[in-house]
Amino acid sequence: xxxxxxxxxxxxxxxxxxxxxxxxxxxxxxxxxxxxxxxxxxxxxxxxxxxxxxxxxxxxxxxxxxxxxxxxxxxxxxxxxxxxxxxxxxxxxxxxxxxxxxxxxxxxxxxxxxxxxxxxxxxxxxxxxxxxxxxxxxxxxxxxxxxxxxxxxxxxxxxxxxxxxxxxxxxxxxxxxxxxxxxxxxxxxxxxxxxxxxxxxxxxxxxxxx
Numbered sequence: 001x002x003x004x005x006x007x008x009x010x011x012x013x014x015x016x017x018x019x020x021x022x023x024x025x026x027x028x029x030x031x032x033x034x035x036x037x038x039x040x041x042x043x044x045x046x047x048x049x050x051x052x053x054x055x056x057x058x059x060x061x062x063x064x065x066x067x068x069x070x071x072x073x074x075x076x077x078x079x080x081x082x083x084x085x086x087x088x089x090x091x092x093x094x095x096x097x098x099x100x101x102x103x104x105x106x107x108x109x110x111x112x113x114x115x116x117x118x119x120x121x122x123x124x125x126x127x128x129x130x131x132x133x134x135x136x137x138x139x140x141x142x143x144x145x146x147x148x149x150x151x152x153x154x155x156x157x158x159x160x161x162x163x164x165x166x167x168x169x170x171x172x173x174x175x176x177x178x179x180x181x182x183x184x185x186x187x188x189x190x191x192x193x194x195x196x197x198x199x200x201x202x203x204x205x206x207x208x209x210x
Contacts, residue, residue: 059207062200069197070099071116076139081208092201097189103128104138106148110177110184114163127154142186149183 067077084094099105107119107128120138122128128135129149130142142148150160164179174194177184192201 056207059203062203063207065197066099066199066201066204069199070102070105071120078208081204085208091205093191095201095204096192096195096199098141100190100195101141101143101186102138103130103135103140103142103148106142106175106184106186109172110148110175111163111179112150112182113159114166118159118163122150122154122157122159127151127157144186144188147183147185149181155182 080098085091087094104116104119108116113119123138126136174188174190175184
């Protein structure tokens with residue numbers, strides 16, 4: 001299971017926006033990207049020289065940001081792009097739907113874990129079922145109409161209890177979540193404007209179309 005294991009806060013600083021990679025810490029004042037954060041500047045040597053922003057640099061940064069949000073490496077992300085490009089409709093919108101339909105993202109969106117990394121851990125250890133069947137692959141693509149549930153014995157895990165206790169407001173409208181049963185149903189898939197972190201998929205499409 002390939003994943004990015006670099007420092008999470010450093011990734012947020014590099015992209016200049018909260019990527020919500022460390023769960024509840026991202027909502028606290030300890031987050032370097034908070035209002036009182038002391039490290040809002042990008043990591044690495046601080047240069048007083050202003051760097052010129054090019055179209056390519058904007059496209060690359062947008063791609064890197066989206067990859068970091070969903071904790072993907074280049075090979076898998078490019079695979080998703082090719083699949084989105086083959087589908088009918090707008091490629092950027094299709095890519096968002098594919099990324100958001102990943103099982104680890106669904107678990108996170110349903111607020112059963114505080115981060116996608118925790119969701120991956122939960123799935124890989126067999127604590128999650130889809131339509132009553134155990135699924136241990138974080139990249140499993142959930143479809144509208146599928147029911148996702150945390151197994152009964154796993155509902156008492158600390159990471160699940162803490163996440164349910166600190167429920168984030170505004171659960172995604174395309175998900176029907178039952179907090180008491182720790183399960184939810186996927187009603188549909190979101191458009192780019194429905195995602196909490198601003199993503200300009202146009203830049204990514206332009207980058208891969210070259």
